[in-house]
Amino acid sequence: MQIKIYKPSNSKVKFRDIFKDMWFDLKNSRDLAWRLSVREFKGQYRQSLLGAFWAFITPLMSALVWIFLNATGAVKISDTGIPYPAYVFTGTMLWSILTESVNMPLKITTGAKGMLGKINFPKESLLVSGFYNVALNSLIKIVLIIIGVLALGVTPNFQLFFLPIAIIGIILFGFTIGLLVTPIGMLYTDVGRALPMFMQLLMYLSPVVYTIKDDEILSKIINLNPTTALITTGRSSLTGLPFENMSYFMIMIPIMLMLLLIGWFFYRFSIPIFVERSSG
Amino acid sequence: MEENEVLVKVENVSKKFCKDLKKSLKYGFQDLFGAFSSKETEAELRPDEFWAVRNISFTVKRGECLGLIGHNGAGKSTLLKMINGLINPDEGSIEMRGRIGALIELGTGFNPILSGRENIYNNGAILGFSKKEIDGQLENIIDFAELRSFIDMPVQNYSSGMKVRLGFAVAAQMQPDILIIDEVLAVGDLGFVLKCFKTIDTIIPNTAVIFVSHSMPMISRICSKIILMEKGRAEVQGNQVAKAIDRYYTKFANNGSNVVFSDNSVKLIKAEITQTRDEINGLKQLHWGDDLSLNFCFENINLEQTPEFLISISDKEQRPLALFENYKRTDDIKITKNEISFNVVHNEIRLSKGVYSINIALIKASNKEPIFRVNSILEFQIIHEDDVWPPFLLNAKYGNDLCSEITKI
Numbered sequence: 001m002q003i004k005i006y007k008p009s010n011s012k013v014k015f016r017d018i019f020k021d022m023w024f025d026l027k028n029s030r031d032l033a034w035r036l037s038v039r040e041f042k043g044q045y046r047q048s049l050l051g052a053f054w055a056f057i058t059p060l061m062s063a064l065v066w067i068f069l070n071a072t073g074a075v076k077i078s079d080t081g082i083p084y085p086a087y088v089f090t091g092t093m094l095w096s097i098l099t100e101s102v103n104m105p106l107k108i109t110t111g112a113k114g115m116l117g118k119i120n121f122p123k124e125s126l127l128v129s130g131f132y133n134v135a136l137n138s139l140i141k142i143v144l145i146i147i148g149v150l151a152l153g154v155t156p157n158f159q160l161f162f163l164p165i166a167i168i169g170i171i172l173f174g175f176t177i178g179l180l181v182t183p184i185g186m187l188y189t190d191v192g193r194a195l196p197m198f199m200q201l202l203m204y205l206s207p208v209v210y211t212i213k214d215d216e217i218l219s220k221i222i223n224l225n226p227t228t229a230l231i232t233t234g235r236s237s238l239t240g241l242p243f244e245n246m247s248y249f250m251i252m253i254p255i256m257l258m259l260l261l262i263g264w265f266f267y268r269f270s271i272p273i274f275v276e277r278s279s280g
Numbered sequence: 281m282e283e284n285e286v287l288v289k290v291e292n293v294s295k296k297f298c299k300d301l302k303k304s305l306k307y308g309f310q311d312l313f314g315a316f317s318s319k320e321t322e323a324e325l326r327p328d329e330f331w332a333v334r335n336i337s338f339t340v341k342r343g344e345c346l347g348l349i350g351h352n353g354a355g356k357s358t359l360l361k362m363i364n365g366l367i368n369p370d371e372g373s374i375e376m377r378g379r380i381g382a383l384i385e386l387g388t389g390f391n392p393i394l395s396g397r398e399n400i401y402n403n404g405a406i407l408g409f410s411k412k413e414i415d416g417q418l419e420n421i422i423d424f425a426e427l428r429s430f431i432d433m434p435v436q437n438y439s440s441g442m443k444v445r446l447g448f449a450v451a452a453q454m455q456p457d458i459l460i461i462d463e464v465l466a467v468g469d470l471g472f473v474l475k476c477f478k479t480i481d482t483i484i485p486n487t488a489v490i491f492v493s494h495s496m497p498m499i500s501r502i503c504s505k506i507i508l509m510e511k512g513r514a515e516v517q518g519n520q521v522a523k524a525i526d527r528y529y530t531k532f533a534n535n536g537s538n539v540v541f542s543d544n545s546v547k548l549i550k551a552e553i554t555q556t557r558d559e560i561n562g563l564k565q566l567h568w569g570d571d572l573s574l575n576f577c578f579e580n581i582n583l584e585q586t587p588e589f590l591i592s593i594s595d596k597e598q599r600p601l602a603l604f605e606n607y608k609r610t611d612d613i614k615i616t617k618n619e620i621s622f623n624v625v626h627n628e629i630r631l632s633k634g635v636y637s638i639n640i641a642l643i644k645a646s647n648k649e650p651i652f653r654v655n656s657i658l659e660f661q662i663i664h665e666d667d668v669w670p671p672f673l674l675n676a677k678y679g680n681d682l683c684s685e686i687t688k689i
Contacts (some may be wrong), residue, residue: 001457006365006374009311035405036389042398043391118385120365121406187308270312276297276367277308 009272022124022268029125036129041136055137056144059096063089066209077210082239086152091208093145094170094234097138098227099199101174104130105267106185106192109274117275123268127179134171142167149238157240166234169253173230176256179263183270187277206231226252285377287458287488288340288363293372295358295512296325297332332358334512335372340505342457345489347503347521349496349528355512356492360384360462363490378457381407383464386447392436396427396446399435403450417453424475425449445472452479459483462492477501496525496597500669522633522667529596529635530563541653546587546620546642550577551657554623560661563635568664568673572629576640578620578652586615587651590641591624594656595634601671602631632673633664 007013045051066088069075080087108130115121142163149156178195185191203209206227212219222228229245229252236243298304307326325331333355340346348356361367363374364382389406390399400421404414414421422428425445435443444464461480477498483489484502493499499506499521506524508516510531516524539548554573556564566572574591591604604624607613613622638660641653664673 001378004365004376004380006362006368006376008370008372009368010314031410032405032408035402035411039389039391039394039398039402043393047393115388115406117361117366119382119388119406120380121408183312184309187305187312266312272365272367273308273311275361277304 009269018265018268022264025122025268026124026128029122029128032121032125033128033132036125037132037136040129040133052140055140056093056096059092059141060089062209063092066092075210078213080211081241082154083152086149086154086239087235088209089148089152090145090235090238091231093141093148094231095203095206095208097134097141097167098170098174098230099196100137101134101171102178102199103195104134105175105178105182106195108133109182109186109267109271110192113278116271117278123271124264127264127267131171131175134175138167138171145238154239156238159237159240159243161237163234163237166230166237166249169249169256170230170234172256172260173226173252176260176263179267180259182263183266183274186270186274202227207235285342286339287342287377288338288346288490289375290339290363291337291372291374293333293336293359293362293369293374294331295333295355295362295367295370296329297358298326298329300328303328331512333362333369336507336509336512336514337372338505338507338514338517340458340488340490342488343485344505345484345491345503347499347506347524348490348492348509349494349499349506349524350509350515351531354509356509357384357462358512359509360460360490360492364460376458379408379455380458380460381451381454381456382460382462383448383451384460384462386451386464387435387443388447390435390443390447393434395433396431396435396438397422400446400450403447404453407451407454409453413453421446421449421453424452441469441472448472448476448479452476456483456487459487459489461489463494496528497669500525520667522669525669526634532596537654537657539652539654541641541650543651545580545582546652547579547581548577548652548654548657549579549619551575551638551640553658553660556660557663564658564660565663566629566660568630568633568662569628569675572626572660573623574625574638574658575623576621578642580615580618580620583615583620583651585645586613587620587642588645588648589622589624590643592639593631594637594639595671596636598637598655600639601636628675629662630672630674631662632668632671633662633666634671635659635661 048054063085066075067085070077070084070088077084105127108126109116112126116123146156181191181195185195202225205222205225207222208231212222223245226248229248232241232244233246233249235241298307303326307329336355336359338346348359350356358367360382361384362369363376364380364384365374365376387399387403389402391402394402397418400418401411401414405411409417422431425442425448427442427446427449430438430442435446438446448464459480480489480502489502491499491502503521505519506517506521507514508524508528516527518524552575553564553566554575555571556566557570558565576589588606589604590606592600593602594600604626607622607624636659637656638658639653639655640657642651643649644651666673
């Protein structure tokens with residue numbers, strides 16, 4: 001028979017037990033996670049005429065704005081190696097996958113506030129369901145990117161096989177960062193407000209819509225920025241440009257996996273505190 | 281399945297809450313990070329904090345039902361949330377054995393724009409059912425909810441009662457070892473509430489139930505153990521359910537009599553219960569089987585004819601229990617120009633142990649028009665050693681009759 005013991009949150013528990021529980025709950029959460037995603041998906045599209053169109057309209061629009069700015073000469077962008085429209089299109093699309101991943105853990109947890117205070121279910125299902133949502137939207141975007149890239153006259157080469165890894169890297173990075181700030185974000189709404197602003201800033205420090213090669217300090221900052229590695233790796237897989245920050249990207253993945261585990265652990269721990277403070 | 285298996289064990293559980301949201305969030309933030317240092321002594325209250333639940337201990341075995349009663353804000357729901365693992369206690373520990381079913385809110389996870397059928401799956405998944413299990417039970421659920429013709433309609437067009445029906449129908453499929461019920465059955469029509477209780481009755485024998493309700497009839501019907509909570513503490517705890525319920529009712533001590541109607545032709549001067557045994561805190565006490573004797577005195581302002589008197593007894597929930605006979609012609613109640621005064625006696629009252637109140641209404645004998653009506657004009661308590669819930673304890677004589685003799689008649 002299953003035994004559950006609830007104790008004050010600061011009581012000493014063996015790490016091994018916690019990880020065993022985490023694993024157990026993760027396994028048990030798959031059904032519910034799937035159901036939550038289906039619910040989200042159906043709910044989203046039943047009351048909408050354009051449906052999945054909304055998944056990619058924002059990055060598409062911002063790509064168009066930059067293409068326009070560049071074409072009219074309003075902003076001058078240094079050579080990108082491939083036709084600029086393809087460059088900016090891949091950039092904004094990949095970036096939107098990243099922002100969606102960053103926002104997802106907080107969004108899905110605060111969205112489930114009502115449920116969290118009423119029913120005890122494996123909290124992992126929220127995260128897994130959030131991951132499903134991101135993965136599905138990303139899939140739609142990837143198909144669109146590939147079509148777009150081909151239409152813009154760029155032919156992907158064998159590097160395209162690396163794309164899944166690049167996308168997983170982007171989602172992993174975004175999800176981990178999002179998960180790490182979620183416990184605080186659940187208590188204070190400031191986090192949810194600051195995130196998009198922060199991501200906006202980060203976007204201009206990454207080669208999403210332009211590259212900077214002549215300013216030494218700025219290009220150094222851009223190269224140090226982890227999101228640069230994510231975007232360039234993704235873009236290179238798509239367009240056949242040479243991989244620039246491959247080693248950075250490869251080092252980042254195990255680090256992110258570790259941080260994800262820590263984030264997950266912290267997340268589980270923080271949920272009761274959130275429930276207590278929000279719907280006591 | 282063993283009998284007498286302890287499924288719920290709660291030991292010295294306490295929980296503090298904060299009255300101020302800003303501070304509450306700050307403490308939450310501290311708890312997030314402070315927990316890993318584990319230096320803080322949790323027993324201390326920080327500014328603006330109070331104990332929402334304090335030192336509660338109990339066990340519930342399989343087949344038992346524990347009732348939790350108390351004022352709003354006495355800590356019942358907080359305690360349930362801890363038992364359900366939604367929040368952690370600040371002190372003490374809770375041990376739960378077996379599958380837990382919680383009816384804290386019905387229909388959790390419903391998405392209003394999806395159909396009832398789809399939401400059965402949503403709600404079911406949150407309650408821990410796999411898709412296969414729901415597939416198997418789908419028809420049962422729809423039938424139980426009696427919503428077959430609306431099952432493909434979006435839930436946002438359901439009435440609140442219909443949502444509760446659907447939610448309960450899904451929840452009823454659970455086969456929990458521990459069932460937690462928090463006042464969820466208040467909505468829904470009578471037929472459905474009865475159906476719910478029938479279902480709960482079938483679940484109880486194999487389950488440890490924890491039941492929170494403000495409906496004392498339900499508590500007394502289901503529960504074998506009880507805790508009366510007051511400001512987070514257990515004020516009364518044990519097997520004497522009726523005693524705790526009495527205590528609960530005395531918390532809402534005399535709300536005072538209230539004149540409900542008056543056409544200003546009479547004015548109440550005095551009403552009293554005579555021949556009582558004792559009086560505690562202004563509450564007159566009688567023993568079971570005593571005579572109940574009442575005196576009323578009204579000032580007559582402009583009545584010419586003797587009115588009829590409707591004197592009734594209500595219980596603490598204001599449910600009418602009994603009505604006194606009207607006076608007979610031979611009683612010859614007279615009124616004077618200034619005064620209406622009379623007494624009425626009921627011999628050997630058989631009301632069971634508890635607190636009751638008396639209401640009186642005066643109506644015109646000719647056309648039954650109301651003249652004056654006052655509720656809870658008097659209160660009294662019946663003392664008896666047996667705790668029974670039904671309002672009457674009838675005296676009875678038992679003898680040995682053979683079956684054959686009875687059937688002859």
